Amino acid sequence: MKKILAMLAIVLFVGNVMAQEEEISFERKQAIDSLALEKVRDLSKYIKIVGSKETAWSEANRVIDRAEELFMSNAEIGVSSVASNNIKYYKVRPYLEHLMRLNYDRVEIEWYNIEYVSDLQRQPDGTYVGVITIFQTFRGYDKEGNLAYKDTTKKDITVYVKRKETQIGGRMIGFWDVLLGDMRVKETANK
Template sequence: MKINSGTIILFLALLVGSGALYAQERFYFRNGNTFPHRIVEANDKEIKFLEPKGDATIRRGIDRENVVVAFNAHGLFIVIKDLSADPETSRKSLEKFYNATGPSTDLLIKSTPIEVIPATIRMENDAINYLTEDNKPASINKNDLVAIIYQDGRHLLLKDPEEAENLLTAAADKVLKYSKPASKRNNAPPTKVVTAPQPVPEKTKQPVLSEQEYKEYRQKSITKVEQFSDYLQVIVDRSFSMNERDLAIKNALQLFLPETQIEVSSKNRKGVTKLPLEMYLKRLKMLPYGNVQIKWSQIEYVSELKQEQDGNYYGTIVGNQTFTGYGEKNQNILYSDITKKSVRVKLEAYQKEIDGQSKTNWTVLLGNIGVVADE
């Protein structure tokens, strides 16, 4: 049984986001939301988890690509992209993971460079005061950490799950060094559980873009942002029918990763608001102006495409969005602003069969949209 994405969003809105302390089984979505349940199986498209319903437990499924990491009740974690896509293998790995015990000390996971610091935490605010293994006092700023694993089983994720994903993968083996031995009642030997026991991913040769492919996909990414700008104009233009504007919303969403969020700002209020992209597009369609014009210009890369540990390429594009809201018959400008926005870009490889031969192709997907500056 698969959960409707709208149901997930509504339910997750009631939960505390990342940055809260947890001491229970929990997994994190790419957009920062969480579910307090146990994952029991995975394939290449879905993960399956158990949800208590009264006296019963229901087995549900959600898209795998939307989930980043799971923690067990003792603070250990498993990164979902490192979990086998074979259902039986993933089931066994997850069983060992949830049965494993946590560290015998507090662990501070530093982001740059990746380092796992065993500690006894004494005081915790914006900075953490702690004792080292040698019983010497030390301090570290929370901004320098990816996560904290506490001796009592709690954990604290300090970066957005999407940002933390590769950092946690890199820290996995280091965390395992500090996990407690298995209970005597458990006949199985201690098992590495932070990443799934499967062939090491880095041994598999990752596809790499040629120089020509790099140029082509770099341009495709910019073209996708331009397409998004075109769809925005259709969505707000009342000369198009409602069906045409709804189709533009659907087509715009297909340019992006699932669960994409967008930051919006206004001259009429302070600060930035973050919204699910679909909600933002639907609100645009209903704006109370006689007419609206939205146009992106000066679209360019500010952070070039770069291959990361997962084999995908990531980059950031920026552009200036000009928004103008008119009164009836376009006679008066009621509101206007120019906002510099950033768009996260992901380039992901996939295999395609052509004449019986497997060929590597790449797909371009846009990610979260942020506000860089207002004018």
């Protein structure tokens, strides 16, 4: 259903292609937010699959490929904990591979039902930039089934929105392309 909505949002944008739009209407912004949220939800889903100990190695690798496609090629993930502000930087694949290799017998990854979408701001080249904030709780259990580690992280994900155009049946069609950029992962004081 969500996929259909996202597709509908794209279709709604089909029309006359303008070189640069000065102002995006409230309604259109909402549609773009939905597109961006769809990508972030896909990422959440992929993180859950990759993190699960029940996912086969080959399947996890296939999902990491899909997750990488959501991001811009140079995107980085910056991770810090409550104990240390020092940010560790990862590329998307090593970050997910690290998650896949965590040494727990069982892992639970829960996503809070909170998705906060910032306003879009334009950067100098005209590309719109936004940030979507989501929250995740991670629990790792040892062989005896005891909780060995738990954290709740705030994930601030950069979203780049660019108006692009493509030719379909001899007609120029405009659409909004959404890609994820750098992601900041910060542990929240949840104890």
